[in-house]
Amino acid sequence: MAETTGAPQGANWRDLGIRTLSSAILIPAVLVDVWLGDAWFHLLVALLGVMMAHEWTNIVHDRSSSQFALHAAAALCGAFLPLSHGWHMALGVIAVIWVLSLLLALAQHRRLSLWVVSGVAYIGLPAMAFVILRGENEAGMLAMMWLFAVVWAADICAYFAGRVIGGPKLAPRISPKKTWAGLWGAIAGAAAVGAAVAYGAGLADVILLGLLGGVLAVVEQMGDLFESALKRHYGVKDSGRLIPGHGGVLDRVDGLVAASLVLAAVVIVSGYIGAGNELFGR
Structure with missing residues (x-):
């Protein structure tokens, strides 16, 4: 879950090291599992x-x-x-x-x-x-890899854009540290990474997937705000303590679950399911 804030201060970066270490351990494990499938x-x-x-x-x-x-x-x-x-x-x-x-x-x-x-x-x-x-096929593996790349890019770019640029708050009553700069950073980063991954993987619709990446960045941030609203309503700081620097599982996947629902809806509505998943076919 990306948290964005106002003016950059040294204290704002104190959790970056443990967040990076946790991600360095978890991300490869998740990607290997996606690659294995079944x-x-x-x-x-x-x-x-x-x-x-x-x-x-x-x-x-x-x-x-x-x-x-x-x-x-x-x-x-x-x-x-x-x-x-x-x-x-x-x-x-x-x-x-x-x-x-x-x-x-x-x-x-x-x-x-x-x-x-x-x-x-x-x-x-x-x-x-x-x-x-x-x-159960390569197109599905590429779809999940692309989704993870887009969501992680949105998360990371929102984190850094919010801390470096700061500015007006996005939803101060729900998540006081989030800024509009963080949202635009998320959109730009996710669109760029979505297009880059599509191009690198040899997918046909590079521009379309770049635009879709930008849309999913907005969805990812809304999913983040939804979970923030849950925690604010019940007065808890983190959903759990399982992942150092990230809190609980809900804290880590809040944006991902929202983006997955939208992408799955796109796949279903477009008729790109299983072997017919042309959006991520090569």
Whole structure:
């Protein structure tokens, strides 16, 4: 999750070293898993989804074990059902789990706020999106690599543009450190990297993928703000302490899950699924 701030000060950079070290360890591991695909990728998506479920229910549902079980089930359905039974079936099962979660929340005398209502979808749908995008062929592998590159570029460029340029705040009530400069930095960086990766991979639609990268940068930043609003509402600084310098899993993937949903929608609506994924075909 990129945090952007105003005038550059030495204190603003104190977390850069540990963030960089954590990323240097995690990024290669994730890319290798994406490259391997098959069961390894499904297991990674399932693991991340279950960890997201744990953090979400700790924050929103007061560590309810029954809510955790339902949210984790949504993650597992999203990770394993789409390729074996189709995304329609996975979506239907996640919808049933969502209804059960709402009924349980009512039985627990909880108010159906945005956060209570959105948890199952927030965890289950991105897991499904990742699996749809990865598929079982080279085009799916390239799609995921491209997505990671775009999101990481947006995150990094927002971080540095906000600290170097500063300026007006983007959403001060939600995330006081974010600036408009950070947003524009994210758009420029993601568009450039999206086009560069597409060109380097020999993809046909370099300009289109560059423009799409810029759009996904906006989506990534909105996903970041959504998770920031969650933490501000519940008065927590980080969703967890799993990743040094980054907080919890939700803190690290907030922008990625939002971008994955939009890219998966583009792939589905365009008819670029599986072997027909021409957008990332060569």
